[in-house]
Amino acid sequence: MGKMYRCRYLAHGLYIHYDCFRHCHLSIHSPSERNNNYIIPYKGPKDKVDWNKVFEIKNTLVKNMRDGDIPAFCKGCHWIEEFDENSDEQFLSDFDNYLDMLWIGHSNECNANCIYCFSFQEIAEHRTVKGYDIFPLFKEILEKKIYNLEKAPQAHVSFAMGEPTILKSFDDIINIFTKYGNKYFALYTNGIKFSKMTAKILERKDVEIKVVISLDAGSGEIFKKVKKVDKFKDVCSNIKKYALAANKANPVDLGVKYIIIPNVNDTKEEIDKWFDLCVKQLEVKYLIADIEEKWFVRQCGEVPEYVKDLLRYIRQRCIDENIAFEFYDRALVLNL
Numbered sequence: 001m002g003k004m005y006r007c008r009y010l011a012h013g014l015y016i017h018y019d020c021f022r023h024c025h026l027s028i029h030s031p032s033e034r035n036n037n038y039i040i041p042y043k044g045p046k047d048k049v050d051w052n053k054v055f056e057i058k059n060t061l062v063k064n065m066r067d068g069d070i071p072a073f074c075k076g077c078h079w080i081e082e083f084d085e086n087s088d089e090q091f092l093s094d095f096d097n098y099l100d101m102l103w104i105g106h107s108n109e110c111n112a113n114c115i116y117c118f119s120f121q122e123i124a125e126h127r128t129v130k131g132y133d134i135f136p137l138f139k140e141i142l143e144k145k146i147y148n149l150e151k152a153p154q155a156h157v158s159f160a161m162g163e164p165t166i167l168k169s170f171d172d173i174i175n176i177f178t179k180y181g182n183k184y185f186a187l188y189t190n191g192i193k194f195s196k197m198t199a200k201i202l203e204r205k206d207v208e209i210k211v212v213i214s215l216d217a218g219s220g221e222i223f224k225k226v227k228k229v230d231k232f233k234d235v236c237s238n239i240k241k242y243a244l245a246a247n248k249a250n251p252v253d254l255g256v257k258y259i260i261i262p263n264v265n266d267t268k269e270e271i272d273k274w275f276d277l278c279v280k281q282l283e284v285k286y287l288i289a290d291i292e293e294k295w296f297v298r299q300c301g302e303v304p305e306y307v308k309d310l311l312r313y314i315r316q317r318c319i320d321e322n323i324a325f326e327f328y329d330r331a332l333v334l335n336l
């Protein structure tokens with residue numbers, strides 16, 4: 001029986017970039033192909049979006065992928081699903097013209113300067129891209145049901161570029177989507193600025209916000225090397241406030257990450273400090289481990305045993321102390 005392939009994000013995802021729409025914000029597995037992960041140009045409200053064209057492009061790629069012609073920017077991505085051409089589930093809704101996954105990436109303003117920042121290269125070169133007014137776009141996709149909460153009640157909004165909590169419109173974005181019934185958000189934040197709105201949503205059981213903070217250190221000294229700002233104490237204090245909020249509803253809605261960066265934070269000693277701080281002092285119940293992307297790409301995915309051992313060590317400590325745990329992208333593909 002023949003195999004077919006699909007990606008739910010290729011079908012229904014939209015990454016709102018600062019100058020264009022893309023299918024997703026990933027392509028971490030094929031950085032040289034990132035610029036081909038492209039739908040149409042978009043630079044703000046003055047650009048009228050031709051949604052027919054957006055879905056025509058999506059449908060063509062979805063069809064090609066089903067037939068085994070995987071777009072180059074998708075090759076190697078762990079989100080590709082395989083299914084049998086004769087199986088009962090044919091995922092025909094992949095051809096329906098609606099969105100159910102949004103990544104908000106129209107600005108890369110940030111209050112840290114992490115050495116691993118994976119803003120796309122062109123943005124990194126300009127350093128700061130101030131976001132345009134994104135509300136007309138949100139109103140349009142919600143009113144016209146292009147972002148369709150009826151067809152996809154699990155639809156998801158993710159903040160995927162820069163530091164979202166410093167966006168002036170951060171609270172308003174959460175408000176407009178919750179007003180239309182959106183229940184799922186994801187927030188990748190450095191934790192330097194405390195967001196009352198985030199804590200408020202963390203406490204709710206009817207709306208979910210998955211908050212991920214990359215601490216990457218157990219000491220102020222290593223934190224400063226990674227983030228290039230002296231804010232370790234602020235971040236720890238904010239993690240604790242978010243943990244207290246999450247622990248009232250769903251403790252694993254707050255995850256704290258350790259990105260292993262060779263020659264910077266790659267010691268058991270630092271990992272132990274991070275683990276003990278998160279679990280014993282900050283009351284975090286969910287930890288995540290990953291490997292720094294740029295280093296990983298330079299290594300062509302060849303990861304030395306000692307780094308794999310550190311990743312296994314983090315996982316084992318979580319298992320031993322009954323803490324929820326996950327490997328993220330680079331660490332995930334190692335199949336440890």
Ligand code: SF4
Pocket residue numbers: 007008009010023024025026027073074077078079080
């Ligand atoms: S397969 Fe991966 S890169 Fe391609 S659209 Fe899906 S998530 Fe993005």
